[in-house]
Amino acid sequence: MFKKIFGFVLDFLFPRKCGVCNKLNDNFVCKDCLKKINVFKIYNFSEEGIWIYRYEGIVRNLIIDYKFKDKSYLCELFANCILSDGVVCKIIKKYDIILPVPLHKKRFKERGYNQSKLISDILAQKLGVQTFDDVLVKIKNTLPQGKNLLHDRRKAIKGAFCVENPDKIRGKNVLIFDDIYTTGNTANECKKIIEESGAKSVEILTIAKDYILWNGGLNVCIISCFMIIGFKYVSYYSLLYGLLNHKSGI
Numbered sequence: 001m002f003k004k005i006f007g008f009v010l011d012f013l014f015p016r017k018c019g020v021c022n023k024l025n026d027n028f029v030c031k032d033c034l035k036k037i038n039v040f041k042i043y044n045f046s047e048e049g050i051w052i053y054r055y056e057g058i059v060r061n062l063i064i065d066y067k068f069k070d071k072s073y074l075c076e077l078f079a080n081c082i083l084s085d086g087v088v089c090k091i092i093k094k095y096d097i098i099l100p101v102p103l104h105k106k107r108f109k110e111r112g113y114n115q116s117k118l119i120s121d122i123l124a125q126k127l128g129v130q131t132f133d134d135v136l137v138k139i140k141n142t143l144p145q146g147k148n149l150l151h152d153r154r155k156a157i158k159g160a161f162c163v164e165n166p167d168k169i170r171g172k173n174v175l176i177f178d179d180i181y182t183t184g185n186t187a188n189e190c191k192k193i194i195e196e197s198g199a200k201s202v203e204i205l206t207i208a209k210d211y212i213l214w215n216g217g218l219n220v221c222i223i224s225c226f227m228i229i230g231f232k233y234v235s236y237y238s239l240l241y242g243l244l245n246h247k248s249g250i
Contacts, residue, residue: 019062019077027084028076037062037081042209049204051181052081052088059208063179067115075118078207082119083126088205092123095175095203097130097168101190102161104141119207120177129175135168136161136176136190157185163197170198181206 018025020033029037040053053059066074082088092098100116108114117133124131140160163169176190187204194202 016076019071019074020058027080028073029080029084034081034084040208043087044209048184049181049187049206050088050091051206051209052085053208055180055208055210063208067111067179070112072113072115072118075115075122079119079122079126082123082207089127092127092129092175092205094173095129096172097132097135098124098175098177098205099132099136099169099190099194101176101178101186102136102138104138104160106141107138116178119179123177132165132168135163135165136194137164157189161190161193163193166197169194171200173201174199174203176202176204178204178206180208180210182210 015024016026016028017023018030018033019028020036021030023030036058037053040056040059042051042054044051055063062074062077065071066078082092098120100114100120102117103111103114120131123129138160139162142156142160174194176187176194178187181187181204184204187206191202191204
């Protein structure tokens with residue numbers, strides 16, 4: 001009874017609004033803005049994991065605001081975008097436990113909240129799935145993956161996480177939840193240690209996939225390789241040309 005009264009007071013003082021256009025809306029995202037967000041929906045179901053949107057346009061802007069501009073309330077918007085999708089909800093319900101990718105305590109102190117946990121808590125509550133704060137823990141404070149070079153990312157994230165209280169996940173179907181999938185190093189490191197701790201099955205669910213960063217990074221690697229090969233052959237050619245010219249007296 002007290003919770004209902006408290007909730008009513010909160011809604012009166014701080015009415016629910018769409019996180020995009022700020023119009024009053026009980027679901028924190030209005031139909032018009034949901035349509036704009038769903039333009040970037042892609043539905044990926046593969047061995048790599050499940051992601052719902054492309055990390056572009058309005059989706060990218062909202063995630064950046066959510067993570068880096070102290071807009072923790074946007075967790076309601078993202079949660080309701082996911083909950084409005086029956087296909088994704090059915091997938092989540094197949095799992096016993098949903099675990100958010102954790103932040104290191106130093107990063108958590110800086111930001112004030114774990115963006116993945118806020119959303120996964122709502123999903124767990126609404127869909128009847130368990131979630132725990134004391135199972136998947138980040139023990140190494142790493143740079144954000146976007147700030148690492150592609151070849152450094154896997155190395156940087158290795159050993160960054162550990163599993164505590166493994167009895168809670170042993171023999172269970174576990175869903176790892178994160179906001180963005182780039183190269184997948186973070187989520188896959190979490191998946192690896194959860195599997196090693198005795199989980200029956202482990203899958204990855206993220207809000208969005210950053211195709212631009214991945215493809216851009218891949219293109220940089222390819223271009224760099226061609227440049228190195230090109231410089232190598234140019235150097236050999238220059239050396240050979242110099243020797244021939246020297247011998248011929250030119």
